[in-house]
Amino acid sequence: MKLAQALGANALADKDPLPPHLREQLLARDPLFVASHWLLAGAAMVGVIVALATVRPWGARVPRRLLLAITGTLGVFMIARSIGVLGFGFVGDVLLLTGVRPPPVEHASLARDLARWDLLLWSPFFLLWGVCWATAGWRLGRASRVAPVRRCESSTR
Structure with missing residues (x-):
């Protein structure tokens, strides 16, 4: 986009x-x-x-700790954004739409409209994205702990 x-x-x-x-x-x-x-x-x-x-063979050349740090950081950031820790997200949108947290007076209608869009589109998107990053990091960490499997090369006949 x-x-x-x-x-x-x-x-x-x-x-x-x-x-x-x-x-x-x-x-x-x-x-x-x-x-x-x-x-x-x-x-x-x-x-x-x-x-x-994190999933392709050429990625093995990238330091695992670096990939784990990036995927973990992105996962946490995206999930925190979706929940509302960073200002927008499910919690902030619900508080605004229910009137618990009043919108800014100068643009109340716009704030409610944006909160609806955030609640129905952006927050679920960031939650899904964050879960995908966290899952990629988790799988990478798990794969890093398991010894690599060596393949036997078949000889030509």
Whole structure:
């Protein structure tokens, strides 16, 4: 999505949980936001490579501790974001939508709309993503503790 937005698409750009002044900059394609989308698209591509390194044979050349640190950190970060530890997430959205935590007066309607989108789309997405990263790290850690299996090469006849 960030790559599409960096290239000019507005896919879900109006649903990003941002304060109104930042949303306006995002929708106006402010150079800072375009640059940040290119950086995030690049980070996603690096993430794909890291994810593949946890399951592909060529990933054995990457230090396991580094891969474990990256997958664990990303898993914790994504799950914390989905729960609401980082401001947005299930807890914060429910508190806002039930009125326990009042939205900012200057943009209450927008805050409720974004909380609904976050509750139904972004938070579940980050939870799933975080669980996938944590699972990849867990499997990698388990595989690292098991001695590698040596294959017997069959000779040609």
